[in-house]
Amino acid sequence: MPLSPKALNRRRFLALSASVGIGALAAPHLARAEEPVLNVTGWGGKWGDIMSSDIGPAFEKEFKCKLKTDTALPFLPKLQASSRSAPIYDVLHTNSNEQWAAVEMGLVEPKVDPRLVPNLADVYPYAVSDKIVGVSIFTSAIGLGMRTDKGYAGITSWKELWDAKYNGVRGGYVIPVNSLGQAFVMMCGTLFGKGESDLDAAYAALEKLKPIKLVDFTGAMEKLFLSGEVCLGVIHDSGIYRYEGQNQPIDFVTPAEGVLSLEQVLTITPGSKVKELANAYVNYMLRPEVQKRLAETVWYSPANKKVKLDAKYDAKLLTTPEKVSKLIQVDWKWYNAQKDEIDQRVNRIFRA
Amino acid sequence: MSPAAQHTPSQQLSRELAAAGSTSGTRNSANVQRRPSAARKRTRPGRVLYLAVNIAVLTFLLAPIAIVVVFALNPTPFIQFPPVGVSLRWFHKFFAARDFMHALGFSLEVAALTTSCATLLGGCAALAIARGNPPGARVVLAIMLSPLMLPAILTGLALFQTYVLLDVGRPLWGLVAGHTLVTIPYVVRTTLAVLHNFDLRLEEAARNLGASPSRTFFEVTLPLVKPGVLAGAIFAFIVSFDQFPVSLFLVSPGNETLPITLFNYLKFDLDGTIGAASVVSILLALLVVIALDRTVGLRAYVKL
Amino acid sequence: MSTAAARTNGLALFLLPSVLLFALFFFVPIGLMAVMSLLTGNPVVAPHVGFTARHYLRIINDPYYLEVIWTTIRIGLWTTLVSLLIGYPLAHWMARIRSRAGHAALLMAVLAPMLTGIVVRTFAWMALLSDTGVINQTLISLGLVIRPVQLMYNETGIVIGLVHIYVPFMVLTLTGVIGRIDERLEQAAENLGASPLRSFLEVTLPLSLPGILAGSLLVFALSISAYVTPILLGGFQVMTLPILIYQQISANFNIGFAAALGMVLLLVSLILIVAYNRVLGLVSGQHDLQ
Numbered sequence: 025m026p027l028s029p030k031a032l033n034r035r036r037f038l039a040l041s042a043s044v045g046i047g048a049l050a051a052p053h054l055a056r057a058e059e060p061v062l063n064v065t066g067w068g069g070k071w072g073d074i075m076s077s078d079i080g081p082a083f084e085k086e087f088k089c090k091l092k093t094d095t096a097l098p099f100l101p102k103l104q105a106s107s108r109s110a111p112i113y114d115v116l117h118t119n120s121n122e123q124w125a126a127v128e129m130g131l132v133e134p135k136v137d138p139r140l141v142p143n144l145a146d147v148y149p150y151a152v153s154d155k156i157v158g159v160s161i162f163t164s165a166i167g168l169g170m171r172t173d174k175g176y177a178g179i180t181s182w183k184e185l186w187d188a189k190y191n192g193v194r195g196g197y198v199i200p201v202n203s204l205g206q207a208f209v210m211m212c213g214t215l216f217g218k219g220e221s222d223l224d225a226a227y228a229a230l231e232k233l234k235p236i237k238l239v240d241f242t243g244a245m246e247k248l249f250l251s252g253e254v255c256l257g258v259i260h261d262s263g264i265y266r267y268e269g270q271n272q273p274i275d276f277v278t279p280a281e282g283v284l285s286l287e288q289v290l291t292i293t294p295g296s297k298v299k300e301l302a303n304a305y306v307n308y309m310l311r312p313e314v315q316k317r318l319a320e321t322v323w324y325s326p327a328n329k330k331v332k333l334d335a336k337y338d339a340k341l342l343t344t345p346e347k348v349s350k351l352i353q354v355d356w357k358w359y360n361a362q363k364d365e366i367d368q369r370v371n372r373i374f375r376a
Numbered sequence: 377m378s379p380a381a382q383h384t385p386s387q388q389l390s391r392e393l394a395a396a397g398s399t400s401g402t403r404n405s406a407n408v409q410r411r412p413s414a415a416r417k418r419t420r421p422g423r424v425l426y427l428a429v430n431i432a433v434l435t436f437l438l439a440p441i442a443i444v445v446v447f448a449l450n451p452t453p454f455i456q457f458p459p460v461g462v463s464l465r466w467f468h469k470f471f472a473a474r475d476f477m478h479a480l481g482f483s484l485e486v487a488a489l490t491t492s493c494a495t496l497l498g499g500c501a502a503l504a505i506a507r508g509n510p511p512g513a514r515v516v517l518a519i520m521l522s523p524l525m526l527p528a529i530l531t532g533l534a535l536f537q538t539y540v541l542l543d544v545g546r547p548l549w550g551l552v553a554g555h556t557l558v559t560i561p562y563v564v565r566t567t568l569a570v571l572h573n574f575d576l577r578l579e580e581a582a583r584n585l586g587a588s589p590s591r592t593f594f595e596v597t598l599p600l601v602k603p604g605v606l607a608g609a610i611f612a613f614i615v616s617f618d619q620f621p622v623s624l625f626l627v628s629p630g631n632e633t634l635p636i637t638l639f640n641y642l643k644f645d646l647d648g649t650i651g652a653a654s655v656v657s658i659l660l661a662l663l664v665v666i667a668l669d670r671t672v673g674l675r676a677y678v679k680l
Numbered sequence: 681m682s683t684a685a686a687r688t689n690g691l692a693l694f695l696l697p698s699v700l701l702f703a704l705f706f707f708v709p710i711g712l713m714a715v716m717s718l719l720t721g722n723p724v725v726a727p728h729v730g731f732t733a734r735h736y737l738r739i740i741n742d743p744y745y746l747e748v749i750w751t752t753i754r755i756g757l758w759t760t761l762v763s764l765l766i767g768y769p770l771a772h773w774m775a776r777i778r779s780r781a782g783h784a785a786l787l788m789a790v791l792a793p794m795l796t797g798i799v800v801r802t803f804a805w806m807a808l809l810s811d812t813g814v815i816n817q818t819l820i821s822l823g824l825v826i827r828p829v830q831l832m833y834n835e836t837g838i839v840i841g842l843v844h845i846y847v848p849f850m851v852l853t854l855t856g857v858i859g860r861i862d863e864r865l866e867q868a869a870e871n872l873g874a875s876p877l878r879s880f881l882e883v884t885l886p887l888s889l890p891g892i893l894a895g896s897l898l899v900f901a902l903s904i905s906a907y908v909t910p911i912l913l914g915g916f917q918v919m920t921l922p923i924l925i926y927q928q929i930s931a932n933f934n935i936g937f938a939a940a941l942g943m944v945l946l947l948v949s950l951i952l953i954v955a956y957n958r959v960l961g962l963v964s965g966q967h968d969l970q
Contacts, residue, residue, distance in 0.1 A: 063629070069644025076474075094629040096636055097643070098930035102625065105537050105935075112546075125933060192811070192827070198916045201931040237833065238916040243644040250453070251812050364932060371924075372744055374917050422876060429769045433847075434786075436766065437793050440804035440844065443814060444796060447807060458817070497701060500694035508692030518953065520698065523706060524898065525949035527905040527922045530942035533929060534709030541712075553705045560698065565894075573860060611852075618797050621907055638799045639908070654800040661795040662788060 059090050062301050064115040066093040069243060070266065074321045083308055089301055103131050103293070114296040115305050119203040120156060120287045124356040125363075127157045132291035134158070140303035143310035143328065148348050150285065151327035155353040158291030161309050162324035164260035165283035165342060165351060166204050169195075169245075171255040173273040182215055182279045185256060186232055194236045195248055195257025199374075200367040201240050207284040208258050209366065210354045215281060220354055223366065230373050238374060249274050260286045265323040265340055276340075285351040288324060441658065448651030466648035467656075476653060478630075479637040483617055486548075486633060490555040490616040495609045497556065498563025503601070505564075506571040517568075521561045528558055528621035536625040546628040554622040559615045563608030570604030614661070710946075717939035735940035745924075749944065752920040755835060756904040759842040763850045763899045764892065766843070771854030771891075772884075776863075790848045798845060802912045805841045806832065809913070833915030841909040846902055850895040857891025858884070897956050901949055921945045 066075055072095055080091045094102075094113065100122055106112040108130070116123070116132055126132040134157045138144040144152060144159060151160040168185065170176055185194060197205030209230070210220035217225025237254055239245050246263045248254040250272060261283075264276040290309060292302045308314060315326035319333060325342040326333070333343055342348045359366070448466050450459035470476050501520060505513050523531065535554050539546065578600070582592040620635045627636055634657070638650050717736070721729045739745045774786045793801060808814045811828035819825045831837055861884060869879040907922040914920075921941055928938035 067644065068640045072644070092629045095640055096624065096627060096629075096632060097640065100933060101533070101929050101935070102536070104933055105533075106540050107543070110543070129933065200927050240911075240916060241643045243642075251810075253810060253812050364934070367927075367932060368742075368744070371919060375919065426769065426773070429766075430773050433766045433770045434789055436844065437789060437847065440801055440808060441792055441796060443804045443807050444800060447804070497698045501698040504692050504694035508689055508694060510692035510695055516695065519702065521953075522950075525901045525905075525953065526710065526946050527907070527925060527942060529905075529907060529922060529926055529929075530713055530939070530945075531706070531709065533935070533938075534713045535705060537712055537716075537935075538705075538709045553701070556701065557705050560701075569856060607852075614791070614794050618794070620798055635797055635799055638797065642799060642803065650800050650803060654796045654804075657797060658792055658795050662792065666784075666788075 059088060060298050060301055061090045061092055062115070062298055062305060063092050063094070063113045064305065065099045065113055065117045066095055067117075068095045070322050071318070074318065079314060079317065083305065086308075087301060087304055089298075091305075100126060100131070104129060107295070109295045110297075111293040111295045113293055114298055114302040116158075116291050116293065118289065120160070120285075120289050120353075121203045121206055121356045121360065123157050123289045123291055125360050126291065128357075128360060131293060132158065133294050134291075136290075136292065136306060137303070140300075141307045141310065143307050146312075146330050147310065147327045148329055148345065150348055150351060150353060151287075153353060155355065156287065156289060158289050159306060159310070159327070160287035160289050161306075161315070161327050162288040162319065163327065163342065163348070163351065164262040164286040164324055165278065166207055166258065166260045166286050167279055167283045168277040169249055169254075169257055169259035169264045170275055170277055171249065171252065171273055172275050174255050176256065179256070179277050180280050182211060182281050184279075185258070186229070190256045191235055193253070193255035194233070195245055195254030195259075196233065196236045196238055197245070197258065198238050198240045199370045200363075202242075204242065204258055204260065204284075204286060206359060206366075207286070207354055209370070210359065211281075211284060211352075221358060223362070223369075227369055227373065230370065234374070236374070261340070262323040268323075268336070282350060282352045285353045287353075444651045444654045446651075448648050448655045450648060453645075453647040466652040469649050470652040470656065473649070475632075475637055476634070476649070479632050479634040480653075480656070482631055483634040486551060486555060487613050487616040489548075489552045490559055491609050491613045493552065493556040494559040494563050494612040494616075495605060498560040498608060498612075499567050499601070499605045501560070502564045502567035502571060502604075503597075506568055507597075517564070520564050523558045524561045528619075529624070531557065532622040532625040535622070539626075546626055548631070551623065551626045551633075554626050555616045555619055558619065558622060559612035562611035562615060563605065566608035566611065567601060567604040570601055574600060617657075617661075713939040714943055716936050717943050719936055721936070735937045738937065739940060739944060745941075748919050748921055748924055749948065751835075751918065752904050752922070752945070753948065755838055755842070755910065755918075755920060756900045758835075758839045759846060759903040760896050760900045762839060762843045763847050764896060767847045767850035767895070768854060768892075770847075771851045772858055774851065774855045775859035790851050793844060794848045798908050801845060802841055802909045805837070805844065805909075805913060809837050809840065832913045833917060835914070835918055837913040837915075838910045838918060841913045842903050842906055845906075845909060846899045849902065850899050853895035853898060854888065854891045857888050857894075861887045893956060893959065897953065900952065904945065904949065 066072060072093070075093065080093065083089075084091050099113070099116065099118055103111060103113055103116065103126070111131070116126060118126075123132065127134050136144060136152075136159045141159070147159065150156070150163065168179065168182065170179060184190075196208065199205035199209055209223075209226050212226035212229040213220045213222040216222075216229045237248060237257075239248065242259060242263045245254065245257060245259050246267075249257065249259070249264075250267070259276070261276045264274050267274065290306050292299065292306065296302050309318075310328050312326075312328055312331045315328045315331045316333060318324065319326045319331065319341065320337050323337065323341065325348070329345075331343070332338075333341065337343075342351065446459050449462045449464070451461055451463035451465055452459070498520075504510060505517055505520075510516060532554060535550065536546070539550050544550065574597075578596055579592050582596045583589070587595065618635060619633070620639065623633045623636050627633060632640075634653065638653060641650060718731050718733065719729045720732050770786075770790070774783065774790070777783050777786065796804070806813065809831035810816070811830075813831075815831060816825075816828040819829065831840075865887070866879050866883050869883045870876065874882070904920075905922055906920075907926060910918060910920050911923055914923075921944070925938045925941045925945070928934045928941065
C-alpha cells in the first residue's frame with residue numbers, strides 16, 4: 025500500500041519523538057549541545073588507547089569541542105551511505121588506498137589547504153606527493169617479518185617468501201580487503217615482471233605462494249607471529265617493533281628490493297559542517313609533540329620533519345630524508361581502477 | 377487424554393486444568409512414576425552408549441568455554457598452550473577499560489529493550505496467527521520468520537541506508553528496531569509451539585462455565601501461553617546480546633555493543649581480555665538463568 | 681468442534697504492531713536493497729542512475745559465483761546434519777531426565793555456549809584447532825603426529841565451529857518436541873514386545889519428525905548466513921556468500937552487487953523453506969509450522 029506524504033510525516037514525527045525519548049534515556053551527554061562535535065575515524069588497539077586517554081582530550085580542551093572517534097571498521101561504506109551534505113565523518117583517517125577510493129567517489133577533498141593547515145610546510149615530500157590525497161601524517165614500511173628462533177639466516181630479498189621451506193608457516197593478507205596485501209600484489213609485479221602494473225606476472229607469482237596463511241588485518245598477523253603460526257610473512261615495521269622490550273623472538277627485515285609505504289592519511293569531507301575544526305584537527309595531528317607521542321607509542325614514522333624521536337625509535341624508524349626517500353609509493357589510483365578484476369582473480373587463486 | 381462425561385463440569389475442568397497447568401513437560405514425569413519397570417529393562421550396553429554419546433556431546437559443547445576460561449587466566453598476550461600460569465590481569469584490564477564496561481552496559485540495555493519489544497510484538501503476532509485466523513496466515517508466518525533467512529549483514533546495511541534516507545542518523549531506537557526484527561522470529565516460534573499444543577477444550581470449558589471471551593483470554597489462554605513467550609524472551613535476549621552483523625552498521629561511535637567492541641579489539645589485540653569479557657558474560661547470564669529457575673521454574677518453559 | 685475455526689476474528693488485529701514493524705524496518709529496507717541491486721549507482725548520491733541487470737548477469741555468467749553459492753549451501757547442509765546427529769541424543773536426554781537439578785544443569789550446559797558470544801567462541805575454536813593450538817600441541821606432545829594436522833583454514837574447521845554455535849538451537853527445538861511425546865506410547869510399544877531401540881526407531885523418532893525438520897530448517901538458515909565463524913576458521917580462504925557480500929560492501933564499495941548477492945541468498949533460503957514445508961506437510965501430516 026503506498027504511503028501518503030502525511031503518513032510519512034506522521035511516522036517521522038513519531039520516530040523523532042521516540043528517538044528523543046529513548047535518546048534521553050541512553051546518552052546523558054547528549055545535552056552538551058553547545059560544543060561543536062568533530063566526527064573522526066581512528067584505529068583501536070594502542071593507537072585508540074592513547075588517542076582516547078591523552079591526545080583526544082587535549083584536543084577537546086584546546087579547541088573547546090567534543091571529539092567523537094569511530095573505531096568500528098569498515099569506515100568507507102558508512103561514509104558512502106551517508107548523505108553528502110551531512111557526512112557522518114568530518115575527518116577520515118585511513119590508509120592511502122581507501123582514501124583514493126573515497127576521492128573517486130567524491131566523498132573526501134583531494135587536497136588539504138596549506139593555509140588552513142600550516143604544519144603542512146614541515147612535512148616530508150612523500151606526505152603530500154601526487155601519490156597521496158589529503159595528507160599523510162605517519163607512515164610505516166611494509167617488508168618481511170620473521171621469527172628469530174627458527175634458525176633462518178640471511179634473509180635479504182622478498183623472493184625468500186617463495187622458498188618451499190616456509191610452507192605451512194608463511195603469512196600474507198586477504199588482498200581484497202587489506203592495503204598491505206594490495207601493495208604486495210604490485211610488489212610481485214615488480215619482482216617477477218615488468219613493474220608494479222604487470223598483473224599477469226603478479227598472479228603467476230601469487231599462485232606459487234601457496235600454501236599460505238591469510239589474515240585481514242595486521243593486528244592478526246602480529247599475533248600469528250607471536251604464537252608461531254607464521255614464521256615469515258608480510259608485515260609493516262610498526263607491527264614488529266611495537267613488541268620491542270617484550271623479549272619476543274621476532275624481527276623485521278628490510279628487503280633489498282625496497283619497502284612499500286603504508287601511510288596513515290587524513291582527509292576532510294566536503295560536506296562537513298565544522299571545516300575549521302576539521303582543519304584544526306589535521307594541523308594538530310601534525311604538531312611535532314603530538315607526532316612524537318603517537319610515533320613512540322605505536323612505532324609509526326612521523327611525517328613532520330621537525331620531530332625529534334628518542335634514540336631507540338630514531339634508530340629503527342624512518343626519520344631522515346634519506347631513509348624516507350627509499351619508500352616505494354604505489355599508484356593507488358591505477359590499482360583501484362583494476363580492483364574488481366584483481367579481487368575476482370585473487371579470490372580464485374586463494375581458495376582452500 | 378482423560379475421558380469425559382462421568383464428572384461434573386467443574387470437576388472435569390479442574391482435572392483438565394491440573395493436568396495441563398503442570399504443563400506438557402511435567403505431565404510425562406507424572407506418568408513415568410506409574411510406569412512399570414520396563415525402563416529398568418533397557419539393556420546396559422545401550423544405556424552406556426547413550427550416556428557416552430551424551431557426555432561426548434557435552435564435552436564438545438563445553439570444551440571451548442574451558443579454553444576461554446584458561447585463556448582468560450593465562451598471562452601471555454596471545455594464544456598459547458599449555459598455559460603458563462594463573463593471573464587476573466585480563467580481568468583487571470577488562471574492568472578498567474572504559475570501552476568494555478560501557479559496551480557491556482549498553483549491550484544489556486539494548487538487549488533488555490529488544491526483549492521487551494520482541495516479546496510484546498511477537499507474542500501478539502503469534503496469538504493473532506493462531507487464534508485470530510487472519511487471511512493468508514501461512515504467508516504471514518513465513519514473513520515473520522524471514523529475518524532469520526536473510527543474511528543479517530544485509531538487513532543491517534539496508535536499515536542503515538534507510539535511516540540515512542530518512543535523515544535520522546544512527547539512533548538507539550534504530551538499533552533496537554533492527555535487533556527486534558531479528559529476534560521476533562524466535563518469540564513467534566516458541567509461542568506458536570505452545571499455542572498449537574494447547575487444548576482448546578480448556579477455553580471451551582471456561583466459556584461453558586460462563587466466562588466472557590476476554591475473561592477466558594486473560595485467565596485461561598494467557599497464563600498457559602506464558603511458557604512459550606518466556607522461552608522466546610530468553611532467546612530474544614541471548615540473540616540480541618550476541619548480535620553482530622546488524623549492530624555493525626547501526627552502532628554509533630561511543631555507543632557500541634559488546635560483540636562489536638570485542639571484534640574490533642580482536643583486530644588489534646588478541647589477548648586474554650576477550651576471554652575475561654566472555655567469562656564475565658557467561659557468569660552474568662548464568663546468574664540470570666539460575667535466578668529464573670529458582671523463582672519461576674524454567675524446566676517447563678525452555679522448550680521451543 | 682473447535683469454535684476458533686476458520687473465521688477471522690478480532691484477535692487478528694494483534695498482528696498490526698508487528699506488521700508495522702516489518703513494513704517499516706524490514707520490507708522498506710529490503711525493498712531498497714532489491715532496487716539497489718538493479719541500479720547502476722546509489723540514487724542518494726549519484727545524479728543519474730539507470731536500471732541494469734549487470735549484477736545478476738555477472739553472477740549467472742561466472743562459474744566462480746555458482747561455486748561460492750554451492751560452498752555456502754554445502755557448509756549449511758553439513759552443519760545441519762552434524763548438529764542433528766549430535767543434538768538429538770542430548771535433546772532426548774534433556775527431555776526425559778527426571779531430576780530437576782539435572783535438567784537445570786543440562787540446560788545451563790546448552791545455554792552457556794550461546795552466552796559466550798559468537799566472536800569469543802570462534803576465537804576459542806581457533807585456540808583449539810590452529811596449528812599451535814590445544815589439539816595439535818597435545819597430539820604432537822603425545823607423539824601421535826609429527827606435523828600439525830590442518831583442522832582449520834578449511835571447511836572442516838568451519839563446520840566444527842558452526843555446529844558448536846548452532847547445536848544449542850537444535851537441542852532446544854528438539855527437546856520441546858520430544859518432551860511432548862506421550863511416553864505411554866513408547867511404553868505401549870515395549871509392552872507389546874519391541875526392544876528399546878525398535879521402540880525408539882518406530883515410535884519416538886517418527887513422532888519427533890516435526891521437531892527435526894523445524895530444528896534443521898533453523899540451523900540451515902542460520903548457518904548459510906554466518907559470517908564471523910567462516911571467516912576466522914576458514915582462514916579467509918573459504919569463500920561463502922555472506923563473506924563475499926561483506927567484502928563487496930567493505931572493500932569494493934559495490935553495494936549494488938552486494939545487494940544482488942544478498943537477493944540470491946534470500947532466494948536460496950526461500951526455496952529451501954518452501955521445500956521443507958512441503959516435506960513437513962507430506963511426512964508428518966501436520967499442517968502448521970512448528
